[in-house]
Amino acid sequence: MSNRKSSLSNILYILKLVFQANPFHIFIEIGIAIFARVFNVFFFIYMIKYIYTIVEKNLPFKNVVVMVTLGSLGHITLHIISAVHNYYYVYKTEPKIFGHIYGMVIDKAAEVELKKYDEPDFYDSYTRALEETKTRTNDVIRNISNILGNIAAAISTLLIIVSIDPYVIVFSIIPLFNMFYLGKKRNKLYYDMDMESTYHNRRTEYVKRVFYENKYAKELKITNIKSVLLDHHQESFQKIISITKKYLKKIIGISLIDEFIMQILVHTGAALYITYKITVLGLIALGDYVALLSAVNSLTYDIYSFFNNLMNFNKQSLYIENIRSFLEYEPEIKYDSPECIPISSFGRLEIKDVSFSYNDADKPVLQNINIVINxxxxxxxxxxxxxxxxxxxxxxxxxxxASSGAIKLNGIDxxxxxxxxxxxxxxxxxxxxxFALTVAENVLMDKVENDDDRRSVQKALSQADAKSLLTNAQKGVDTQVTKEFDETGIVxxxxxxxxxxxxxxxxxxxxxxxxxxxxxxxxxxxxxxxxxxxxxxxxxxxxxxxxxxxxxxxxxxxxxxxxxxxxxxxxxxxxxxxxxxxx
The missing domain is CATH 3.40.50.300 (P-loop containing nucleotide triphosphate hydrolases)
Incomplete structure (x- = not known):
């Protein structure tokens, strides 16, 4: 629906939407991520190094007790913060953010001109936007938090490595090749796989919907349409499997190369180098040896994670593009532009030389229609x-x-x-x-806010000779229509x-x-x-x-x-x- 934007532009776009929903959410997520990563460096590297040094130099045991106590208190604090975050804050905040962006997608769908609903590409775009609203928003915030946490942890780890043996840093830089080439290639494959599967996923979802919606039940029972639908479902399901296999072969190959580089060249190489320094050359102490092994793994993880998250921005940008292009689509029919004028009372409607055709239609649906309605x-x-x-x-x-011509109300287009x-x-x-709403909501096609609204519904039902519809309604006009959400509903x-x-x-x-x-x-x-x-x-x-x-x-x-x-x-x-x- 629009030209492709840059990755940074798309990331900033989704962050703006999150900020509109909850200005503090991004900062809270970043703060927790930084605290967690820096504390892990302290707990698993600094503290372990300190304890080994105490043992090696035969220092007083109380030093170990103090360090372990401080570390344990920090660990408990981190777990309490994480628990509050994961089991309270996230459940309270994320639905609000999701609801805000989801609501924007729904509002945009309501603005889009009706003929778009006749286009499969529109449905694919709409489906992607709805599906990706929640997951991509969370992924972007998680990525930013992880990146800043990785930076803070990497700086803390580098201070240890540089103080002992700066050459060890070389082993942690090797993963950059994976990120700049392999990671980007893998992310693109995942995206292409999802895009190619969209149509078939939508088709299988349609068949599932047919089988659980009441309005299709009679035809499913008395005809053989079920077998046709199941064939379509199976065909699309097999297509999805075929598409997945096609892309996963390449993805697995890239992942194996990635793992080989990480395990053989990085972890094993670093371990051999550091062990050689302590056992053969005797150049480092036991505490430094243990700290270096942990620090290399930690720094490698943070560098790998940092660039992996950067590559994920590229991947997420492709998905965010679906949301953004949908939300930024400009409908042909506009109601809220500054040029729009308020309506006056109806006097005369003139349809003059009006023709209409769908985008891909060879023949107009309407041509040269002229009608005057007073x-x-x-x-x-x-x-x-x-x-x-x-x-x-x-x-x-x-x-x-209208494709051509004009429709005028009181002489105004x-x-x-x-x-x-x-x-x-x-x-x-x-x-x-x-709709699976109350009788009153189905009549007003709006919110029912007070008893005056209910009386209006009663009057409308009476005028339409529909009062008998409430004969078995246990809650009057507030009775649910259909039994989809209420067993006492009316069918x-x-x-x-x-x-x-x-x-x-x-x-x-x-x-x-x-x-x-x-x-x-x-x-x-x-x-x-x-x-x-x-x-x-x-x-x-x-x-x-x-x-x-x-x-x-x-x-x-x-x-x-x-x-x-x-x-x-x-x-x-x-x-x-x-x-x-x-x-």
Whole structure:
């Protein structure tokens, strides 16, 4: 979604997000890491050297007691700090940081224009951003803390080595080759493996979701679609295994070379050199010998870890790029730019020479649409499936951006209005969704904050002839819909769900009512009653209706017949019937 940024730029970007969520978190993590690493140097090198020196020189035993006591107190303190950090602070703080960044991703997803949801690449980008929000944030902070801890520990260790034998430092520098070449190559392989697996991971997750979501249960029981889904799952699973094998062969090869250099050239070489100095040349004391062995291992670890963490920044940057590019994506449809103006009352909506096509489509979905809708008019859009009716509604409500032409409200291009523009509409789409929330939340499509809200819900249900939905509701309008999170929840039939969705129109104070096949799950009598009530309640409001049934279009002031994305007929019911055309 954007040009690739530098590793440093991406790291600073994610740190800025963490700082926004909790300004102190980064400093606390760094402080604990530095204290832990420096103390380990003191405990395992300085103290051990001191004890061996006391034994070698036959100094008073009380010196050992004092040193061990101080070391033990420090060790206990470190463990207490670590325990508080790991079992209290982390559990309290990380969800807040994760929630902040996750919320930004969700907010951005809500801003992205609807047509992006029809693009597989968008879903891959969205999935990566969601998956990596938590892990990459923690990894970056851990890396920075480790790097500064490594530096502090390395300085402490170097003071010992330089004071005894500075040449030993050479053995600790060897891992730099691993980091600059092997580490970077390995990180890139891990990233490429993850990116290549994204599509197949998403596919397997989809199949798993189908098998546990209630809405798919009937088809799974009475058809053989299960075997098709399992085949797709198995195919993607095998692809993931194949991709993993392809990359792991190279990763294992690099890791073996890395281990050989570390174990043979570094640890063994350093041990032989230091042992030669004490046994053959007799140039160092026993305490210095033990300290040097520990110091070389410690310094090697810190140098190795330091550069490994630097290389990890490169790896993490690649993943952070997924989050950043998603969050920095600029939607085509903007509601919050400084140029946006507040909405005024609805007077006239003009659709002028509007065409629309998807990015990869050869043929436009809509072309040269011209419609004028005045305040209070009842408009019907009719036509076969795929004629472009719902697409036109999405253009009017700014879910889609017109490819050409203009839609104007009161003479002003709708793209110039702020978010309040969408509040003008009370819309029920044919593929409406019912959420695993309370009845009241499903009706208001907003938070239920007080009893006035609940009374509004009761009124809307009554107007939609949906009061019967609460017959078995143990908690009234606060009863959960579906049993996904509550065993006392209500499971509605298709017709009941449609009535629940229609009640949203009554609950919303809007100037324009849009109904996209609102009665497809209702019987003819219920449909007639629904339209009569809708027309009574929407008196004075503008209504845009999509339907295949003549019974629902007869009372419309204007009817537009669409075919293959074009308006081929228009007029009222009597006029179109008299013409004997497609209508």
């Amino acid at each position: 305040r209070g008019e009842k408009i019907a859009l009719v036509g076969h499936n795929g004629a472009g009716k719902t697409t036109l509604i999405k253009l009017i409500t700014r879910l889609y951006q 709708i793209n110039k209005f702020n978010k309040d523009y969408t509040k003008m509409f009370a819309t029920v789409f044919q593929d409406f969704k019912i 509605f039939s298709g017709g009941q769900q449609q009535k629940l969705a229609l009640s949203r129109v009554y609950a919303r104070e809007s100037q324009i009512v849009i109904l996209d096949e609102p009665s497809s799950a209702l019987d003819p009598i219920a449909e007639r009653e629904m339209y009569d009530r809708m027309m009574d309640v929407s008196d004075g409001k503008t209504v845009i209706l999509i339907s295949h049934r003549l019974a629902s279009t007869q009372s419309a002031d204007k009817i537009f017949v669409l075919e293959e994305g074009e308006i081929i007929e228009q007029g009222d019911h009597e006029t179109l019937m008299a013409q004997g055309g497609k209508y």
